[in-house]
Amino acid sequence: MIHQYKNNDYNIVLDVNSGMIHVVDDLVYDIIELFEDNDTDTIIAAMMDKYSKPENAAKLEAPININDVIEAIEEIEELKKQGALFSEDIYKEYITDFKKRQTVVKALCLHIAHDCNLACKYCFAEEGEYKGHRELMSYEVGKKALDFLIENSGSRRNLEVDFFGGEPLMNWQVVKDLVAYGREQEKIHNKNFRFTLTTNGVLLNDDIMEFANKEMANIVLSIDGRKDVHDYMRPSRNGKGSYDLIVPKFEKVAESRNQTNYYVRGTFTRNNLDFSEDVLHLADLGFKQISVEPVVSLPEEPYAIREEDLPKIYEEYDKLAKEMIKRKKEGKGFNFFHFMIDLTGGPCVAKRLSGCGSGTEYLAVTPWGDLYPCHQFVGEDEFLLGNVFEGIKNTTCCDEFKLCNVYAKDKCRDCFARFYCSGGCAANSYKFHGKIDDAYDIGCDLQRKRVECAIMIKAAEAE
Known part of the structure; x- marks a missing residue:
């Protein structure tokens, strides 16, 4: 092909x-x-x-x-x-064995707080509530989650835990206690925990930064770009913007981590289709690791991206790619997550075929210990897999996720980007089509464009 x-x-x-x-x-x-x-x-x-x-x-x-x-x-x-x-295509034959492969749990998304101090308009988690109620994870539940991960990780040594929300800094002491527990357990069980943190930055302070720089392998800092764009979509609960509060903190985090092992991560919507300006604004602030991603929302939302918006978005990706090439030549380069592509080795075959491993290798844990395939399925009853106390009970659902791969999806088989996106997001497929083995069409269009731009940047760098 x-x-x-x-x-x-x-x-x-x-x-x-x-x-x-x-x-x-x-x-x-x-x-x-x-x-x-x-x-x-x-x-x-x-x-x-x-x-x-x-x-x-x-x-x-x-x-x-x-x-x-x-x-x-x-x-x-x-x-x-x-x-x-x-x-x-050598992978068609491999897929038969791929479906039968034994998997282990290697990563957990710990919902340390089903609560948030912002009221972001596009939040899939309903301002932290996830179709449920506000609750903070107890140390006991979190501890049991880490035990579950260790017990279900087989011989795998490197394990990942993301402290997620809502806003995890609203439950910071439990985060610290769980990191300490994890460090104890990794010595006992010959494991290595890679902890990460996703935060909106409102509660960030010097003590938290110091601890995070010591213990967190990566930090994701949520910001949408320009002040007016950010404040409109990410206000506090009293309606005030959060840009002025968080930017100095994020700048300090980025510098304290030597501009590595973090991302400023934003979302663009129909309100800012000129999102390349937001990416460049973040670059102009000095950030070197940037991700600004398209909102995934049903069409009835006023900020949802629609098919007629695609030409403008393509234009923005092209504009951004050219500017990145220019800035790199000038010694002012930065990384844009969606343009990062490995043309030498890339991910293993299993990852190229099936993606993030949601529902099999990667699970989400609610504050009360329920297990879901990933953070975007939390609150969907049919995707409740079990809990950290009793383990996985809904093995049928896990088996369905194991079968998700680029050859199981009609839209993927003839798509040139299939080995780069690995079949796309199961949660997005479910959101738009009611099943996990389809694909979010607008997301596919944007992914193909991003792959083209990423390859072009590599061509320019090689030249």
Whole structure:
């Protein structure tokens, strides 16, 4: 399977199955388009006809002759022999065994607080309540959650725990106590906990920063970008904006962590389709690790992204990609999460085929100990898997998540981005289609565009 596109004056050819990427000239690009369905004579005739026309010939450094076409065809044939173009899909056979694979729990999202001190308009967690009631996780429940993770992690040594909410800093003492307990247990069981924290920053102070810098492998700091954009969508419960309060704190966190192992993470909506300006605003504030992601919301919400918004969003991604290339050359580069792509090794096969591992390797824990496939399923009764005291009871649901992969989804099989997005988000599929093995169509469109931009940036860097 081949995907071809042009971006920022680059002719890019992606061989989907091998992951090989080729930046080619116009002639090779055009030949590849015809290569699979036409014989050599037909391709030669088509190329000689096309490049004899003045409007096409004017783009060339030198006129095209038959030998040029033949040489290009031979190069393409050699790349095909090497498995770098038109390669076979080796994963179709692997998927049979993949479905039968044994999985262990390797990560938990601890809902340390079903409560929040902000009232973000797009919050999927209903301002921290998750279709339930406000509650803080007790130390006893959290401790049992870590025990559950250890007991269900098999021989895996590295385990991840994200302190999540609501707003986890509203239950900070329990966070500290659980980190201490985890450090004790990792020595006993030969495990290594990687703790992370997601916060809106309202309660951040120097003591919390000091502890987080010592114990948290990563920190996610929630901010949407420009002051007016952020304050409109992320007000406090009294209606006041939170931008001025959190920005100095976030700047201090980023610097204290040497501009690594953190993200400022925002959400853009229909209210700020010019979101590249928000990304660049965060970069101008000095942040080097940035993620601004599209809101996922049903169409009836006024801020929801709609299909007619896609051209504008594509334009913004292109604009952002070009600006990132420019800034990197100027020594002012930064990372944008959705443009980060590994073209050398990438994730393991299982991750490329099935994504985050929700419902199997990654679970969410409510303040009272209930287990769900991930934080976005919390409160959906049919996805209640069990609890940290008795373990997983709803194994049928887990098996359904295990079967989720790019070959189980009709929309993924012929998509060039399938090994980059791994089939997309099961929660988004459920939200829009009522089942976990479909795909959120607008999300797919945006993912494809982001992959194209990310590859183009790599091409520019290689040049």
